[in-house]
Amino acid sequence: MQPIHDATLPAAPALNPTQRICLRDLLDEQWRAQVRQLTGLATAYHSAESFGDEHSAAELSAALAVVRRRLIDVEAALARLDSRTYGRCDGCDRRLPFEQLEMNPLARNCTRCQPLA
Numbered sequence: 001m002q003p004i005h006d007a008t009l010p011a012a013p014a015l016n017p018t019q020r021i022c023l024r025d026l027l028d029e030q031w032r033a034q035v036r037q038l039t040g041l042a043t044a045y046h047s048a049e050s051f052g053d054e055h056s057a058a059e060l061s062a063a064l065a066v067v068r069r070r071l072i073d074v075e076a077a078l079a080r081l082d083s084r085t086y087g088r089c090d091g092c093d094r095r096l097p098f099e100q101l102e103m104n105p106l107a108r109n110c111t112r113c114q115p116l117a
């Protein structure tokens with residue numbers, strides 16, 4: 001895909017060190033939250049399984065998959081932060097504004113390239 005360069009839209013400035021630290025903290029916090037959730041779900045899953053509650057086990061297994069997926073996303077964002085590729089739009093390679101990343105540190109698209117939900 002050809003990157004779109006729209007001169008009418010000012011590019012966001014590069015993240016400064018303070019902003020990077022702030023985003024890392026947010027991502028670390030999300031990482032810990034996901035791990036906590038994963039641990040809780042895994043415990044519930046194993047007890048549902050040992051009680052032979054197949055319905056709950058299936059639901060918990062689906063929830064586990066969602067949290068696991070989110071954990072992978074958080075880890076990928078942390079890796080991008082380390083490799084300095086963090087904070088660029090996947091669609092047009094524009095820098096994402098800090099305000100957007102602060103609201104959603106996992107954002108991978110600018111507001112223009114946002115995939116339709």
Ligand SMILES: [Zn+2]
Nearest residue numbers: 089092110113
């Ligand atoms: Zn974009």
